[in-house]
Amino acid sequence: MTLSELMETLPYGPAPEAAQPALDWLKAHQGKFGLFIGGRWRDPAQKEWFATHNPANAQKLAEVAQASAADVDEAVKAARKALAGWQQTPGHVRARYLYALARQVQKHARLFAVLETLDNGKPIRETRDIDIPLAARHFYYHAGWAQLMESELPGYAPVGVVGQIIPWNFPLLMLSWKIAPALAMGNTVVLKPAEFTPLTALLFAEICQNIGLPPGVVNILTGDGSTGAALVAHPGVDKIAFTGSTEVGRLIRQATAGSGKKLSLELGGKSPFLVFEDADLDSAVEGVVDAIWFNQGQVCCAGSRLLVQEGIAEKMYAKLRARMEKLRCGDPLDKAVDIGAIVAPVQLQKIQQLVQKGVEEGAQLWQPSWAVPSQGCFYPPTLFTQVAPASTIAQEEIFGPVLAALTFRTPEEAVRLANNTRYGLAASIWSEDINLALDIATQIKAGTIWINSTNLFDAASGFGGYRESGFGREGGKEGLWEYVKKAESREQRAQIKRKKGPQPSALGPKQSAAVLPPIDRTAKLFIGGKQARPDSGYSKAVYAPDGQLLGEVGLGNRKDIRNAVEAARAAFEGWRKATAHNKAQILYFLAENLSERAEEFARRIHEQTGQDGHAEVEAALEALFTAAAWADKYEGVVHPTPIRNVTLAVPEPIGVMGILCPDDQPLLALVRLAGTALALGNTLVVVPSPVAPLTATDFYQVLETSDIPAGTFNIVTGERDELAKTLAEHDDVDAVWYAGPQAGRALVEKASAGNMKRTWTLPESGALPDTDEILRQATQIKNIWVPYGA
Numbered sequence: 001m002t003l004s005e006l007m008e009t010l011p012y013g014p015a016p017e018a019a020q021p022a023l024d025w026l027k028a029h030q031g032k033f034g035l036f037i038g039g040r041w042r043d044p045a046q047k048e049w050f051a052t053h054n055p056a057n058a059q060k061l062a063e064v065a066q067a068s069a070a071d072v073d074e075a076v077k078a079a080r081k082a083l084a085g086w087q088q089t090p091g092h093v094r095a096r097y098l099y100a101l102a103r104q105v106q107k108h109a110r111l112f113a114v115l116e117t118l119d120n121g122k123p124i125r126e127t128r129d130i131d132i133p134l135a136a137r138h139f140y141y142h143a144g145w146a147q148l149m150e151s152e153l154p155g156y157a158p159v160g161v162v163g164q165i166i167p168w169n170f171p172l173l174m175l176s177w178k179i180a181p182a183l184a185m186g187n188t189v190v191l192k193p194a195e196f197t198p199l200t201a202l203l204f205a206e207i208c209q210n211i212g213l214p215p216g217v218v219n220i221l222t223g224d225g226s227t228g229a230a231l232v233a234h235p236g237v238d239k240i241a242f243t244g245s246t247e248v249g250r251l252i253r254q255a256t257a258g259s260g261k262k263l264s265l266e267l268g269g270k271s272p273f274l275v276f277e278d279a280d281l282d283s284a285v286e287g288v289v290d291a292i293w294f295n296q297g298q299v300c301c302a303g304s305r306l307l308v309q310e311g312i313a314e315k316m317y318a319k320l321r322a323r324m325e326k327l328r329c330g331d332p333l334d335k336a337v338d339i340g341a342i343v344a345p346v347q348l349q350k351i352q353q354l355v356q357k358g359v360e361e362g363a364q365l366w367q368p369s370w371a372v373p374s375q376g377c378f379y380p381p382t383l384f385t386q387v388a389p390a391s392t393i394a395q396e397e398i399f400g401p402v403l404a405a406l407t408f409r410t411p412e413e414a415v416r417l418a419n420n421t422r423y424g425l426a427a428s429i430w431s432e433d434i435n436l437a438l439d440i441a442t443q444i445k446a447g448t449i450w451i452n453s454t455n456l457f458d459a460a461s462g463f464g465g466y467r468e469s470g471f472g473r474e475g476g477k478e479g480l481w482e483y484v485k486k487a488e489s490r491e492q493r494a495q496i497k498r499k500k501g502p503q504p505s506a507l508g509p510k511q512s513a514a515v516l517p518p519i520d521r522t523a524k525l526f527i528g529g530k531q532a533r534p535d536s537g538y539s540k541a542v543y544a545p546d547g548q549l550l551g552e553v554g555l556g557n558r559k560d561i562r563n564a565v566e567a568a569r570a571a572f573e574g575w576r577k578a579t580a581h582n583k584a585q586i587l588y589f590l591a592e593n594l595s596e597r598a599e600e601f602a603r604r605i606h607e608q609t610g611q612d613g614h615a616e617v618e619a620a621l622e623a624l625f626t627a628a629a630w631a632d633k634y635e636g637v638v639h640p641t642p643i644r645n646v647t648l649a650v651p652e653p654i655g656v657m658g659i660l661c662p663d664d665q666p667l668l669a670l671v672r673l674a675g676t677a678l679a680l681g682n683t684l685v686v687v688p689s690p691v692a693p694l695t696a697t698d699f700y701q702v703l704e705t706s707d708i709p710a711g712t713f714n715i716v717t718g719e720r721d722e723l724a725k726t727l728a729e730h731d732d733v734d735a736v737w738y739a740g741p742q743a744g745r746a747l748v749e750k751a752s753a754g755n756m757k758r759t760w761t762l763p764e765s766g767a768l769p770d771t772d773e774i775l776r777q778a779t780q781i782k783n784i785w786v787p788y789g790a
Contacts, residue, residue, distance in 0.1 A: 015335040017124045022114040025203070031062045033198075035071055035222065036205035038078035039215025045070040050224070052198060055121035055341040056332050056376040064198050067223040069230040072190070075219040076236040079161040079188040082216030087158045087186035089214075095146040097213055098184060102139035104207040105132065105176075112200055116172055117332045119199045121341030121377065122295050124333050134457060135176035138475070141459035142180035145480060149185060153480065157487035158186035159262055160238030163231040166201075167244045168194035168343050169298045169399075175201055177474045178241050179218060180459075185483040187239075190219045192231055196343050198222040229255070237261060241482065243300070245397075246423075246468050246756065253753040258746020264472025264482045266300070266464055267756065268397040269425030272418040273303030273454070274440065276411075277312045279430040283452065285319045288403065291428055291454040293327065293339055293381050297401035298347070300469075301426035303454055305394060306405040307417050313407045317385060324381050325368045339401060342377040351379055351400035358384050358393035363404070389420055397423070411436065415443045422755070424466030428454040434786070441784050442650075447473070449784045458641040461783050462649065467734075468756045471780075476639060476649065478781045486770070522552040523697035525560055525717060528567035529710025531700070535559040540718070542694055545610045553693045556718035561685065561726045564714040568656045568683035569732055571711030576653055576681045578709075580632035583679055587628035590675075590706040591621050594699075601698060605667055608692035613667075620667045626771060627675035634680060634775055645787040651779040653681030654758060655734030658727035660720055662739035664765045666692035670699060672768055673737060674713065677778040682735075683712045685727060689764075693717045721747060728752045728759070737777065740764045 032049065034041045048066035053059060067075075086094075105112065112135075113127040120127075145152075162182045166174035171193060182189050193201035205220045221227055225248075232240055232255050239262035242252055246267040256263055273291050275284045291303030308316050332340035342348040359365055363384040372378035382402045387394050393404045408414040418427060418440075426448040431437045434451070441449040447465045450456055457463065462473035473479045522539045524531040534554030542550045554560075575583075594601065594617075601620075602613030639647040657677055661669045666689055674686050688696035700715050716723060721744045728736050728751035735758040738748040745761040752759045760777045762769065769777075 013336075016331065017114060017117075017128075017333045017335055019114055019118060019333055021111050022118055025111060025115070026062050029062070033062060033064045033202050033222070035065045035067055035075070036202070036208075036218075036220040037071070037075045038081075038219065039209065039213070044068060045074075050195070052119060052196065054118050055343050058376060061118060062199065064202070064222040067192075067221040067227045071221060072227065072230040072234055075190045075221055076161060076234050078216035078219055079190050080236055082214055083158075083161060083188045086188055086214060086217050089186070091146045091149045094184060094186065095143040097211065098139050098143035098146055098180060100211040101207065101213075102136045102143065104211060105136040105139065108203070108207065109133075109136075112172055112203060114333070115203060116197075116200050117340070119197045120168065120171060121332050121343055123337050123340045124335055125337075126295060131170060131173045134459070135172045138176040138180040138459040142184040145181070145477075146184040153484060155487050156484040159483055159485050160187060161236060162187045162189050162239045162241060162483065163234065163237040164189055164191040164241045165228045165231065165244065166191065166193055168197040169295060169300070171197040172200040172204065174243055175204060177243075181474070181479050182241075182483050183217065185480060187483055188217050190221060190231060190237070192221050192223060192228050195222075195224045232256060235259070239263070239483070241472075242266070246470075249470060250753045250756065253756065254750050257749035257753075258742060262482070262485070264464075264474075265470035265756065266472070266474060267425075267468065267470035268423055269300045269302070269465065269469050270305060270395065270397055270421045270423045271301050271303050271426040271428070271446065272305045272307050272444070273428045274307045274414050274418060274430065275309065275312070275316060276414075276429075276431040276433070276436065277309040278432045280432065280452075281312065281316055281319055284316070284430045285323050287428060287430060287452075287454045288320060289323060289327070289338075292403045293401050294455055296339055296342055296379070298343060298399050299455070301448065301455070302399075303428050304398060304403060305421075306403055307414055308405060308407055309414070310407045310409050313405075317383070317405065320383060321366060324383065325370075327368065327381055329370075329372050329378055329380060331373075339381060342379055342400065345377055347399065348377045348379060351398060351402065354393060354396065354398045354400075355382060355402060358387070358391065358404070361388070361391045361393070363387045363391060363393060389417060395421060411440060415440060418444050422468040425469035426450070438784070438786075447780065447782060449782060451784065451786045453645070453785055453787050456641075456643060456645070456785050458639070458643065458647070460641050461639045461647050461785075462781050463783070464781075466780060470756060471758045473781055476783075478649065481776060486773070522554060523694060523717070525554050525556055525564075526697075526700035526703065526713075526715040527560065527564045528714065529704075529708075532560075532563070534718070540690075542608070542692075544607055550607055551694055553697055553717040556687075556716035556723060558726045560716050560718075561723060561730065564685040564716050565656060565727075565730055565732050567711035567714055568685055571709055572655060572683045575683055575709055575712045578681075583681070584628040584631035586707050587624055587631060587675060587679055590702065590708065591624035591628070593702050593706050594624065595621055597702065601667055601695065604695055604698055605692075608666065608694060616665055616668050620671045623668060623672040624675050627671070627679040630676065630771070630775060631679040634779070636781075639783070641785075643787075644789050645785050648784040648786065650782045650784060651680070652782050654778065654780055655682065656685070656732060657682045657778075658685045658687070658724075658730075658733050658736040660687040660724050660727070660736070660738045660740060661689045661696070662762060662764050662766075662768070663689045663691040665768065666695040667699070669739070669768055670696055672771075673774060676771065676774045678713060680775070680778045682778055685714045685716060685733070687716055687718065687720060687723045687727075690718075690720050720744065724748050725751050728757070729754055731755045733757055735759065738762070
């Protein structure tokens with residue numbers, strides 16, 4: 001080919017990155033790696049190893065140790081031994097270690113990038129320009145939080161020994177997402193990398209040695225799923241942080257139920273990519289390339305569902321097909337390649353099966369004319385059109401370079417389609433109308449929203465999902481809460497002084513415990529703004545501490561919970577959209593009406609508990625005022641991400657919440673927990689304490705006169721654990737707060753795995769949580785990225 005012909009056609013030439021530095025590193029270890037436990041390398045207890053391969057050519061790279069339960073036990077012991085010293089290490093010193101790790105990642109950036117590409121199959125451009133710089137950024141960023149922990153998180157301490165399990169799609173980046181905040185907050189770590197991609201984690205263990213990180217602070221265990229299961233089950237682990245599939249996350253939720261382990265899960269996704277008719281289509285096409293063909297589509301937040309406004313759909317598809325024809329798929333070490341190799345044959349087979357399923361269900365398949373390499377695990381970029389919303393490829397996570405396209409007519413239909421999935425990890429919105437884009441962003445149920453952009457990440461911005469995409473956040477200040485706990489007792493400043501025995505002088509002669517309501521009156525349930533008889537027709541007697549009958553309450557059942565949840569769901573959108581000022585005014589009005597009946601409630605509390613009801617009523621009024629105050633003051637922030645955009649961290653209500661109240665302080669517990677959740681836009685199904693439920697049934701009479709919209713606050717009395725199980729299993733309940741015995745806590749956490757709802761479990765008695773904890777538990781953070789500039 002002549003020079004003039006070359007200038008005319010401009011064909012791509014090979015631009016390979018040298019693999020030799022990584023191969024030399026593997027050779028220096030004789031191609032075999034042990035486990036990193038307690039600051040040193042050791043062979044696995046059962047002397048078992050397995051091979052890791054290059055997915056681009058199926059060549060063996062190295063053998064790595066298969067950790068057994070015995071190895072997990074040794075690693076946890078090492079982390080436990082190091083914990084006391086590490087958490088007492090001054091924040092400045094921890095910051096210096098994290099800074100050193102960031103510098104080491106940068107200094108070895110080329111080695112990390114090539115090794116990652118060899119082990120994972122993703123293009124070198126992605127590991128070199130995205131993964132490794134972001135990993136270093138996380139260590140730098142969290143070095144700052146280590147420095148500031150004492151002043152910015154007063155009263156909080158590290159959780160303890162943290163077990164971390166990461167996936168194969170971003171091996172080093174996921175490691176940094178988890179290890180950096182854990183170490184910054186003073187925890188020690190046992191980390192298990194993915195079976196397919198362990199090599200960069202082993203290189204990271206080396207740099208931990210190089211900087212002199214204290215032994216046991218970081219431990220790296222390689223192995224398959226059995227290693228992860230042993231880590232999850234180990235009683236010496238205080239927290240599990242997992243990124244991976246929803247199916248495995250569900251198993252982890254069930255396995256940890258009742259154990260007291262803190263848990264954060266970043267799970268699967270089926271993220272929508274919405275293109276409105278006023279969008280810049282050329283930019284949107286490039287966004288699609290980044291959304292679904294970045295890392296071969298093996299990204300939990302990949303924009304795998306393309307939702308296009310009907311009037312521009314064919315034009316968008318034509319541009320997209322033309323762009324797909326120009327994509328290059330091949331050797332991941334070639335710097336001009338766009339699409340690398342699928343991580344393993346088993347993943348390639350799953351992609352092929354789901355694509356075939358899409359064809360069988362009637363969707364229209366299109367792939368570029370060029371062929372992928374015959375050697376290695378490669379799959380071409382794939383576009384499906386004429387996809388039905390309920391089809392398999394529109395609902396199931398494929399985790400490959402496959403895009404399913406659907407159309408919509410109106411913004412309302414776009415929102416319904418976007419939310420028509422069990423996941424809620426991310427979404428991308430393309431429109432030149434910022435008003436429209438922000439309006440849609442607030443309605444999509446996802447933890448991260450990108451406007452006219454996609455797949456933007458930074459350590460300063462939290463990342464995590466809604467619904468079956470998991471719970472908890474990684475990155476930003478919101479990610480730090482996953483690695484800390486209260487350092488001291490949660491006793492309130494306005495601690496109620498409890499006085500045992502009857503107090504006629506406090507109640508007055510006409511308000512003594514002897515003056516009782518008629519015993520034949522059975523308090524009803526409160527559902528949808530109305531008093532309702534229980535479906536069962538049965539009631540339960542309520543007794544005073546001295547055994548005297550006080551009254552009866554209805555025994556709610558599964559049908560009553562169903563009716564209450566339906567009422568709460570119907571009320572949610574209206575209550576969520578109500579202004580914060582309006583919510584605050586209603587809560588103030590509720591407090592005003594409660595104060596008018598203070599003596600009555602004080603008497604009722606005394607009858608049920610024998611305690612001074614006046615002090616509790618005053619504390620409850622203060623709690624309602626506090627909830628009202630936070631209604632318009634629990635604000636989001638703008639993250640300082642080093643990209644030209646505004647990144648808005650917006651706290652949103654979780655949705656429909658079930659709250660099962662503790663036994664102590666029946667009025668204060670009710671208004672502090674439920675009032676705070678209500679103030680932030682949630683709708684509620686409240687189950688009062690079975691010990692003192694009459695306070696709640698009296699309270700619904702206050703609700704009826706306080707402008708609380710029907711359905712926002714529902715009360716179902718009955719057997720706590722029976723109702724808790726029903727709420728935890730209900731797929732339309734978004735979160736459950738349960739205060740009760742240990743067996744009940746285990747029941748709720750296990751039952752919640754059905755739709756991966758958030759749970760918060762508390763003891764049935766004792767001090768109530770602080771307001772800052774309740775505020776965090778009642779919200780989830782949505783991060784909205786809004787680029788700007790010409």
